[in-house]
Amino acid sequence: MAKHADLSIDFLGFKCENPFFLSSSPVSSSYDMCSRFLEAGGGGVFYKTLTTTIPEECSPRFDAQRKEATPFISFKNMEQTSDKPYQDNLDMMKKLKEDYPNKLIIGSIMGMDEDDWEQMAKDVTATGVDMIELNFSCPQMTYEGMGSDVGANLDLIDTYVKAARRGSNLPLIAKMTPNIEKMEPPAEAAIKAGAQAISTVNTIKAITGLDFDKYTSLPVVNGKSSISGLSGKAAKPIALRFITNLAQDMNLQGIPLSGIGGIETWEDAAEFLMVGASNVQFTTSIMQYGYRIVEDMISGLSIYLAEKGFDKLEDFVGIALKNIIPADDLERDFKVLPQIDYDKCVGCARCYVSCMDGAHQAIEWDNEKRKPTIMEDTCVGCQLCLQVCPVYDCITPGKVLFKEADQFGKGSLSEWKEDASNKRDIAVGTYEWIR
Amino acid sequence: MSSSISVGVKEGIVLKPEQGYMEETVPPYTPFMAMEEASRCLLCYNPLCSEGCPAGTNPGDFIRAIRFKNFKGAAEIIRSNNILGGVCARVCPYEKTCEEACARSGIDHPIHIGRLQRFVTDLEKTTNFQALDPPPATKEKIAMIGSGPASLSAAATLAMKGYKVTIFEEKEKAGGVLSYGIVPSRLPQYVVDEEIEHVTDLGVEIKVNVKVGRDVTLDALKEQGFKAFFIGAGMQVSAVFDVPGSDLDGVTTALDYLASARSGNGKADIGRHVVVIGGGDVALDCATTARLLDAEKVTVLYRRTREEAPANRLELTHCESLGINFLYTFSPQEFVGEKGKLIAVKAVGTRDNSLLQIEADKVIFAIGQKPEDITKVAAGIGLDKRGFVVTGDKGKTSIPGIFVAGDVASGSTKTVVHSVQGGKIAAESIDEYLTKGGKQ
Known part of the structure; x- marks a missing residue:
C-alpha cells in the first residue's frame, strides 16, 4: 500500500473517522441502508428526516438531466421525509448508534409546530444518537410552514431552534436552504437561537425538463408535475459559493460547516473542505452508484493529503478561503495568453469557432494547414479556447503580458509588454488533471 | 521505418x-x-x-x-x-x-x-507515485532462480512480507521472456525495466550473469543462508521437429530469433523472405519482428486452421493488417538449400495433398518451448515426462523448501498473467513453510 494520510477530524466534539457522511435523504432511510454505508467505510450518517406524520408521496418522483451522453448532470427529487413509522425510525437510530459507537450518527427532524419540534428533539435524543440536524430546507414539502419555507424565515428559524433546544441537550445542526439570495442571515439566526453548526445546501427549487407530449415538467405524475429540489453535480458550484460565504462571514467564525451538493469524487469533497467545510454529505452520487464510492473518496483524499504533506485534515479545512476575494480586489493589469501545443493539436478549430463567436476574434485559422494561431495583440487572455479544446494539455496558459500605463491611464489604449525585469511572478492555473 | x-x-x-x-x-x-x-x-x-x-x-x-x-x-x-x-x-x-x-x-x-x-x-x-510501501526486510533469505514473471511476482509478494529476496538470472538482463521473448512493439524494453524497478524498489536484489547449477550450486546458496528456493526458470529450449534440411544456414528457432533482434535493438540477421512455423503468440511475435524490421515477405505456416490457432485474435488481425501471409493447414516437408544456405521451404497440406514451395532465406520454428534440465539446478527434483517440474499444491515440488511456478511448472497455463498468479501463490506457500520453521 502507498502512504495514506489520516482522515480523522473533529465535528462538534465527536472524533470522526473520516469526513464522509450520508446526507439525510432516501439513501439513509433505514438501519440496513446506513449500516451498509458504514461498512463500506463511511464516517457517519445523517438519518433520513423524521416527521411525526408520514407524508403522502407521488409516483414517479425522480428525474435525471442528461447533457450529451452523460446522465445525472443534475437530479430532481420529489420525495419528502421518511416513509417509515416514527417509532420504527427511532428504534433503528438507536440500534445504529449501539452497533456503530465510533461512527457519527445524527438524527434529522422536521416539526410541524413548536411542540412538535420540541417533542421530536426529545425522542431522538433518547435514542442515544450523537447530534440532531434540524431540517429547515426541504423544498418539496406539501405542508405549509415546513421545509424550505422555514429556512427563508428568520422568525421561524429562531422559534424552532429554541423549541428543539428545549427538547434536547445534544449539539444541533441547522440544515439551510439555497433557495435564497444570502444565507448568512438565516444561518446567523440559527446559531443565535442555539444551534452549533450549519449544514448546506439542501436541494435547489427546479424544473429539469419537460414532457413533449403531456406538456408538463418531469417527472409526469398522472399528466401533471411540480417544481421540486435539484441536486447532483450541477448543484456543486452553487453549494461551494454558499459554503464560502458562510465560512467568510465574520459572525460565523468558528462555527463548523457541513458541506453538501454534488459530491461524487474525493476531489469534489476536497473542494468543500478547502472552502471551509469540515465534513461533507452526499446523496445523489450514492443513488447513482451506491455506497461503494466512499472507498474511492477515502483512498483518493488520503493519498492526496499524504503527498501534500498534511499531518491532519483540520489543516486543510478552509485553506482556499484567503484566496477567494471580492472581484474588485483582483489584479487586472496583466493578461495570460494561451499557447497551443501544435504536436498535440488535431486541427478541429474548436478554439477558433469559440473565439470568433464567443470571445474576441483573436485566433486566426489557416484552413489549408488546419492550424489555429493566437494573435497576441487582440487576445485578451480570457482562455475560453483552453476550456473548449477537446485535447488534453494542448492549449495551456502561456506568456504573461503586463499593461503599460499610458497618458490615458489604466484600461484604455494601453500597450501590453512582457515583464523584462522578471519582477512579477504571476500564479496561473495549472489545469492539471492528474493528481 | x-x-x-x-x-x-x-x-x-x-x-x-x-x-x-x-x-x-x-x-x-x-x-x-x-x-x-x-x-x-x-x-x-x-x-x-x-x-x-x-x-x-x-x-x-x-x-x-x-x-x-x-x-x-x-x-x-x-x-x-x-x-x-x-x-x-x-x-x-x-x-x-x-x-x-x-x-x-x-x-x-x-x-x-x-x-x-x-x-x-x-x-x-x-507522477513518481510509490504504490507500495514495503516493510523492512527482517525475515529469512530466499533465492529465486530465473527472473521472469513468476519469479518477479513471487519476489515482490515475499518482499512485501519482509523477506530478504535475491533473484539469480543467467543472462545479462533481468526479465526472462519479457526481455528476450516478446516483440518490443508489443512490450518495449523500457517498460520491462521499469516494472523490474518496481520489484527492486521493494528491496529485492537481482544478480545477473549467474546461472544456478553452473556458477553456484543450491548447496552453496544454502550455506550462504538461503532458507527457501523458488524455481522460475521458464522454458528456455525451443521445440523443433525433424525436417530434412534443418542443418541449413537460415534455419533457426523462435527464442534465438526474437532474442537476437531484441538485444540488438533491431539490428540482427532478420532475413528477406521469412517463413515462421507455428500458430501461437510466439509465432506472431516472430512474424511481427520480421515484418517491422523490413523483411520483404513474411509467411506463417500453421498446421491447423485459423479458428484453431491459439494466438491472440487481436494480434492475429494486427499481423494480417501488416501484410503478413498466413497459410493454414500446411506443415513443412523439406528445407531446400544451395551451398549450405536455405533457399526455399517445401510444405505439404495437413488435411489434403496440397503441395507448395516458398522462396525463403530464413525459417523459424515457433512450435513451442520446453524447460532446460532442471535436475542440474536441483538434483533429484521430480520432473514429468516432458521435463516440467512436477508441481503439487500451491507451488510445492518433490523437495521440501523448493517451490516452483510459471512456465516451468507442470500443468501451468503458459502466459505472463498466469505466471504472475503462480508466483503469488508459491510466495504464500513459501511464507507458510518458513513461518512453520521450515517444515512442509
Whole structure:
C-alpha cells in the first residue's frame, strides 16, 4: 500500500473517522441502508428526516438531466421525509448508534409546530444518537410552514431552534436552504437561537425538463408535475459559493460547516473542505452508484493529503478561503495568453469557432494547414479556447503580458509588454488533471 | 521505418504507416481518453472482469477508481495485486480473460481494460507515485532462480512480507521472456525495466550473469543462508521437429530469433523472405519482428486452421493488417538449400495433398518451448515426462523448501498473467513453510 494520510477530524466534539457522511435523504432511510454505508467505510450518517406524520408521496418522483451522453448532470427529487413509522425510525437510530459507537450518527427532524419540534428533539435524543440536524430546507414539502419555507424565515428559524433546544441537550445542526439570495442571515439566526453548526445546501427549487407530449415538467405524475429540489453535480458550484460565504462571514467564525451538493469524487469533497467545510454529505452520487464510492473518496483524499504533506485534515479545512476575494480586489493589469501545443493539436478549430463567436476574434485559422494561431495583440487572455479544446494539455496558459500605463491611464489604449525585469511572478492555473 | 509496410490496425485503431519495431504499437490514453473509456464502464455489481483476471488484478475496482478520479488509488489497486501490472497491461490475452467477461459487450464492445491499466501504470512513473510501501526486510533469505514473471511476482509478494529476496538470472538482463521473448512493439524494453524497478524498489536484489547449477550450486546458496528456493526458470529450449534440411544456414528457432533482434535493438540477421512455423503468440511475435524490421515477405505456416490457432485474435488481425501471409493447414516437408544456405521451404497440406514451395532465406520454428534440465539446478527434483517440474499444491515440488511456478511448472497455463498468479501463490506457500520453521 502507498502512504495514506489520516482522515480523522473533529465535528462538534465527536472524533470522526473520516469526513464522509450520508446526507439525510432516501439513501439513509433505514438501519440496513446506513449500516451498509458504514461498512463500506463511511464516517457517519445523517438519518433520513423524521416527521411525526408520514407524508403522502407521488409516483414517479425522480428525474435525471442528461447533457450529451452523460446522465445525472443534475437530479430532481420529489420525495419528502421518511416513509417509515416514527417509532420504527427511532428504534433503528438507536440500534445504529449501539452497533456503530465510533461512527457519527445524527438524527434529522422536521416539526410541524413548536411542540412538535420540541417533542421530536426529545425522542431522538433518547435514542442515544450523537447530534440532531434540524431540517429547515426541504423544498418539496406539501405542508405549509415546513421545509424550505422555514429556512427563508428568520422568525421561524429562531422559534424552532429554541423549541428543539428545549427538547434536547445534544449539539444541533441547522440544515439551510439555497433557495435564497444570502444565507448568512438565516444561518446567523440559527446559531443565535442555539444551534452549533450549519449544514448546506439542501436541494435547489427546479424544473429539469419537460414532457413533449403531456406538456408538463418531469417527472409526469398522472399528466401533471411540480417544481421540486435539484441536486447532483450541477448543484456543486452553487453549494461551494454558499459554503464560502458562510465560512467568510465574520459572525460565523468558528462555527463548523457541513458541506453538501454534488459530491461524487474525493476531489469534489476536497473542494468543500478547502472552502471551509469540515465534513461533507452526499446523496445523489450514492443513488447513482451506491455506497461503494466512499472507498474511492477515502483512498483518493488520503493519498492526496499524504503527498501534500498534511499531518491532519483540520489543516486543510478552509485553506482556499484567503484566496477567494471580492472581484474588485483582483489584479487586472496583466493578461495570460494561451499557447497551443501544435504536436498535440488535431486541427478541429474548436478554439477558433469559440473565439470568433464567443470571445474576441483573436485566433486566426489557416484552413489549408488546419492550424489555429493566437494573435497576441487582440487576445485578451480570457482562455475560453483552453476550456473548449477537446485535447488534453494542448492549449495551456502561456506568456504573461503586463499593461503599460499610458497618458490615458489604466484600461484604455494601453500597450501590453512582457515583464523584462522578471519582477512579477504571476500564479496561473495549472489545469492539471492528474493528481 | 519501412515504406513498404501497409497501414496496420490494432484494437480498432488505425496505426501510423511508419510503425517501427522499437515503437509501441498502441498509443497511450490521455487523461481525457481514460476518463471517457472509464465512463463507458457499467460499474457492475460483483463485476465479472475482476473474476476473469487470472492474477486478481481487479479491473472492476481500478476502473471504478479511474471513474471517480482516484487515479493513484487505481495504481495502488493494480500494483498491490499484480506487481507486473504494466507488463500485463500490454501482453495479456484480454479477449480470453477480463474483456471476455465484460458486461458492456451486451451493449456494444468491452471496455479497453488493458489500455486503462496501462494509463494507470504509466501514471505511476509520470507522477513518481510509490504504490507500495514495503516493510523492512527482517525475515529469512530466499533465492529465486530465473527472473521472469513468476519469479518477479513471487519476489515482490515475499518482499512485501519482509523477506530478504535475491533473484539469480543467467543472462545479462533481468526479465526472462519479457526481455528476450516478446516483440518490443508489443512490450518495449523500457517498460520491462521499469516494472523490474518496481520489484527492486521493494528491496529485492537481482544478480545477473549467474546461472544456478553452473556458477553456484543450491548447496552453496544454502550455506550462504538461503532458507527457501523458488524455481522460475521458464522454458528456455525451443521445440523443433525433424525436417530434412534443418542443418541449413537460415534455419533457426523462435527464442534465438526474437532474442537476437531484441538485444540488438533491431539490428540482427532478420532475413528477406521469412517463413515462421507455428500458430501461437510466439509465432506472431516472430512474424511481427520480421515484418517491422523490413523483411520483404513474411509467411506463417500453421498446421491447423485459423479458428484453431491459439494466438491472440487481436494480434492475429494486427499481423494480417501488416501484410503478413498466413497459410493454414500446411506443415513443412523439406528445407531446400544451395551451398549450405536455405533457399526455399517445401510444405505439404495437413488435411489434403496440397503441395507448395516458398522462396525463403530464413525459417523459424515457433512450435513451442520446453524447460532446460532442471535436475542440474536441483538434483533429484521430480520432473514429468516432458521435463516440467512436477508441481503439487500451491507451488510445492518433490523437495521440501523448493517451490516452483510459471512456465516451468507442470500443468501451468503458459502466459505472463498466469505466471504472475503462480508466483503469488508459491510466495504464500513459501511464507507458510518458513513461518512453520521450515517444515512442509
